[in-house]
Amino acid sequence: MLRRDFTRAALLIAAERYARAAKGLAPLKIAEVRVIPTSAGHHYQWVFVKILTSEPGLYGIGSASNVHNAAAVVTAIRENYAKFWTGKDPDRIEDLWQSTNVRTYWRNSAIQNNALSALDMALWDIKAKRAGMPLYDLLGGKVRDAVAIYAHADGRDRDEVVDNVRKYMEEGYRHVRAQMGGYGGGGMIAPGKGSRPRDGFQGPAFDEDVYLNEIPKLFDYLRAKLGAEVKLLHDVHEHLTPTAAVEFAKRMEPYRMFFVEDILPPEQIDWFRRIKQVSTTPMAMGEIFTSPREYAPLISERVIDFVRCRVSQVGGVTAARKIAALCEDFGVRTAWQEGGDNDPVNQLAAYHVDLTIPAFGIQEENHFPASVHELMPGTCELRGGYLYGNGQPGLGVDIDEKAALKLPLEPMPPGDNWTTVRGMDGAIVNP
């Protein structure tokens, strides 16, 4: 052997030894990407991604759930993303996130972000399992002891809303969202009532003047019956036109809201500047956002108080941590969105982020039937207005894959769903 070759071989051995000593872990590869779509036996449209590594028994789980487009997400991951990820190094989370994001050229779509989020959560799960730590420890450790959540109270009339808020207060909840009559409730004209177009729309119709009169009265009543201590929230579901939104924010001031959510549709978010100039009612927005171009200006201009993106719609733990860091600099807080369609993996990803960020505000409540806790061991527990994980390495959740595959996705029913609200003339009211 030539002296030069010998030196090179010796250097390579030394480099390998150093890598092993510094890291203590063998190199890892993504061996397989499995997509697990499931209804969980409860009409959910859940899509999970299980990333298996070259180390036997080491895998991670991520959420790609998209209630409105589950089949498209399944196909996109199976046919496109999975092939790109297989063989890659799962340790390089940021690099895989970035390279996946630019690979499709067009980005910031809901489906693209579902795939990115599932990848990201699963890779953090793997890394934290490898480190033998719950994810929150790997992310810098807890800055709070538990994650506060807000409950959803509704009712057909004011007294029923009062009773339902009170039930949650008795359970220990400090924060309760109060609605009256479901989606768009408080602003609906009953089917067939009022002046309708001839042979036209006769269903329940949203009218923003009705809403602007009814909802402040509801909160006046809630404060009178429940006192000042409970922190009250309300979701407008984006149904107001801009000037009505400004007026609504002003009318809600006397009730000292924790926040008013989604006062404007995403197309009109520039109007938040106007709201901030004239009202101190705290504003929360973001559950429909998928792009930094939507949330970043609202945060950096300090015109919202809470950002409410869904972690699995913005790019997972990595994206949520970046949003939280931006919030911290500008005095905005987080309130990650849940919603009844959401799944235990996304909830846990949000939970691990929440425990580690100074900019945490609150997380939306979501609870699951007992059979989901069986199907997905490690699903969060809810107790007295707080969310609890289990402290196991990684995200701390698993999935009974065989059982899940026996509970496949159900086809989406044709026709309108809850997002479709119409006005008196039959035109769509934007959510």
Ligand code: MG
């Ligand atoms: Mg909302």
